[in-house]
Amino acid sequence: MKYIALVTGASSGIGREFVLQIASSYSSLDEIWVLARREASLQQLEKEVQEKQLRIFPLDLSKKENLEELETALAKEKPCIRILVNSAGCGRGGTIESQDWRDACHMLDVNCRALTVVTMLCLPYLKRRSRIIQVDSGSAFLPQPGFGIYAASKSYVLSFDRALGVELRKKGISVTSVCPGPVDTEFFRAGGITLNLLKRMFLVKPGKVVRKALFDAEAGKALSIYGISVKAVRFLGKLLPHEFLLGLMGRLLL
Ligand SMILES: NC(=O)c1ccc[n+]([C@@H]2O[C@H](COP(=O)([O-])OP(=O)(O)OC[C@H]3O[C@@H](n4cnc5c(N)ncnc54)[C@H](OP(=O)(O)O)[C@@H]3O)[C@@H](O)[C@H]2O)c1
Incomplete structure (x- = not known):
């Protein structure tokens, strides 16, 4: 039986960084399965990763038939998935009123x-001691005016992860929600988002977020938060009425 890690969103940013760090620190893995739409970027990653064999899946995960392709590959190989990382995601900024419903549905389909x-x-x-790592977001903790659909999609992920974590506890499988603030990746450009000063001040490198996420996942933690900005939002969200915080965010972000 093959021992693998499976990483979605592996063609860039946080997912790509997960592949690099998993390849260099998990010697017992036979393969890393990497999923994203851009095949050329996955091939480039394959060239860079010396330590491990990569298996490339150029899939659009918003498409049902592509998800079925993954289902077929898993049923054929029957691997042991030691680490699953769901990092594929996208975000579109702007008020809910200003968004095209097709873009909104695409975002919900992927996220x-x-x-x-x-x-x-x-x-x-x-199997027992397998790790599920879901790349969520700090925006999962509070509604975000001006980024409302994206933040709501990430709240879904957090709720899903918490329930799954409890369901899998007896099996010895952990679920870790990784909730970063702004990370320096293609994410903002891909979504046509201009970073405001507040977010630029707290921008961090993906390597640090991923290192902490892998550490927290191995420790079986339900949450992995790198950086002061999200920790502060989470703390304030527990301390202050949400109506007050939402009003403040509306003034700062819109
Ligand atoms: N950057 C941030 O500030 C930030 C903060 C908090 C949370 N996050 C979350 O972190 C995760 C990774 O984002 P990132 O910052 O690394 O951005 P990124 O560099 O834009 O990476 C997004 C990844 O998702 C993949 N993807 C998007 N749509 C897809 C689809 N339909 N099918 C398959 N793969 C798809 C992209 O690959 P292809 O384009 O090749 O398909 C790419 O590999 C996302 O879930 C995002 O919500 C990011």
Whole structure:
């Protein structure tokens, strides 16, 4: 039986960094399965990773037939998935009124539906001490005016992860929600988002977020938060009425 890690969103940013760090620190893995739409970027990553064999899946996870392709590959290989990382995601900024509903649905398809389906497809192949790492966001903790649909999609992920974590506890499988603040990746450019001064002040490198996430996942933690900005938001969210915080965010972010 093959021992693998499976990483979605592996063509750039946080997902790509997960592949690099997993390849260099998990010697017992036979392969890393990497998923994203951009095949050329996955091939480039394959060239860079010397330590491990990569298996490339150029899939659009918003498409049902592509998810079925993954289902078929898993059923054929029956690997043991030691680490599952769901990092594929996208975000579009702007008020809810200003958004095109098709873009909104695409975002929900990738951030919520694909993450849910990929996780469900992998469940039969996870064993005791396997780790599920879901790349969520600090915006999961509070509604975010001006980024409302994205933040709501990430709240879904957090709720899903918490329930799954409890369901899998007896099996010895952990679920870690990684909730970073702004990270220096292609994310903002891809979503046509201009970073405001507040977010630019707290921008961090993906390497640090991923290092902490892998550490926290191995420790079986339900949450992994790198950086002061999200810790502060989470703390204030517990301390102050949400109406007050939302009003403040509306003034700062809109
Ligand atoms: N950057 C931030 O500030 C930040 C903060 C908090 C949370 N996050 C979360 O972190 C995760 C990774 O984002 P990132 O910052 O690394 O951004 P990124 O560099 O834009 O990476 C996004 C990844 O998702 C993949 N992806 C997008 N749509 C896809 C689809 N339909 N099918 C398959 N793969 C798809 C992209 O690959 P292809 O384009 O090749 O398909 C890419 O590999 C996301 O879930 C994001 O919400 C990011």
